[in-house]
Amino acid sequence: MLRKIVNSAMLLSICLCVGHAKPLMECENYKDRFSGCVKKEYYENGKLESEAPYENGKINGVMKEYYENGQLKREVPLKDNKTNGILKWYYESGQLKSEAQYENDKLNGAWKWYYKSGQLISEAPYKDDKLNGVKKEYYESGQLKSEAPFEFGKKNGVEKEYYESGQLKREAPFEFGKFNGILKEYYENGQLKIEIPYKNNNANGVEKKYYENGQLKREAPHKSDYFYGVVKEYYENGQLKSEASYELGGRLDGVVKEYDEQGRLLPPNR
Template identity: 55%
Template sequence: MLKNLVNVAMVLSVCLSIGYAKPLKECKSERDRLNGCIEKRYFRTGGLWVETPYKNGKQNGIRKAYYKSGWLHTETPFENDKRNGVNKEYYEFGQLWRETPFENDKRNGVNKEYYEFGQLWRETPFENNTINGVKKEYYESGQIKEETPFENGKINGVWKTYYESGQIKKEAPHKNNVPTGVEKRYYESGQIKEETPFENGKINGVMKRYYASGQLETETPYENDKINGVRKEYYESGKLKEERLYKNGKLFIYKEYNEQGKLIISTE
């Protein structure tokens, strides 16, 4: 019984010490910053702008910044002048906007951003201030919208985007931020819509577009981002509709056919 009373007394003592802890006084001198104080800055209108806690002459504690309206803008945890912990930013009406984890003043961990009504919007993984891993973006519904793979701050791998239904929308292979390989776009049904070949960031090869039915719509030959050769367009039936001869991106000859295959226009 006595032991229990002692434990209760200890808990009450701790609670009282926390409840009645003296708030830090406002900084007036360097001595105050050594002993512990809050530096306050104000807007020209007189409203509080920033509160920065000091101890041992350095920023230690949660620095707070405010909107002119008085709402909290940011909370930044400091240890000896360096950001350590989760930095939080808020929309002006109080809803959390972004969380950024810091270690020794560098972003380390997953940066999270939110829509105005609280749903997760974006997740960005950091290592030593550099994006590393898969960056993800979401629709307000919570469905995945984009997945972008990063290595050392650059896009490396297949960047994917999605329809809100969850169906894949685009697949774009990258190497060191540069489009490389065949970029594919899809209809929401899952049917292929477009195929674009890239080499070192430029379109090289035959770009193909398809009808929603899967039938080939156009074939366009590219060299270093310029149309070179004969571009062909087809009716959905598969019959040839147009032929356009290009040289270095300039049109030289145009031919058009009706669905029966008869030539109806020619500039040759």
């Protein structure tokens, strides 16, 4: 019976020793980083600014940074000086600000940002440090604000923006980082506001702008991103307001003709 008590006491002692491993000492010199230590930096007022655990001369473990008030600012998981794991940033209030998934020092996974309220601001999928997938942004209300498809770090597909009401605000077609297709913007009532045809990042074709009631406001032909042809503007009642002719390269050809709302030609330089 006595032997059992002694053996149990010895086992408990061993468990306590293992469970309370001695913390790493603070680094006093460069050599300490190889034997194992924690490098600490301090603010001028003496408060801890950062701490990084070293082993074999490299950071191995979670590096932490602090605000001057003592609140945790950032956590960086590292292995042999390379970020591995979820890197986190915090607001001074302690609320999570951002988190990003790393593998071998490269972004691989979702990078998320948060409002101080805790609501998600944005989420962006990464692969080998490049955006790959659909990046989304949100209003603080939680309503989707925008979504943009990426491939290998470049926009590829239709980027969409929304009003906080949920109504579509803008559609922008991309082909590997360049505008290609018809860019459209909308009023919050759903009415088309503007449409511009693009090719290889340049406006090519007839741009059309509309009033909120759907009436045509302007039509302007483009070539290689410049006005080319007759640009016309209209009053909300549909009456022609002005017209101007442009040469290749966007140079004005002749004078601008302006009209009143009754269609009468106005004198130049009035």
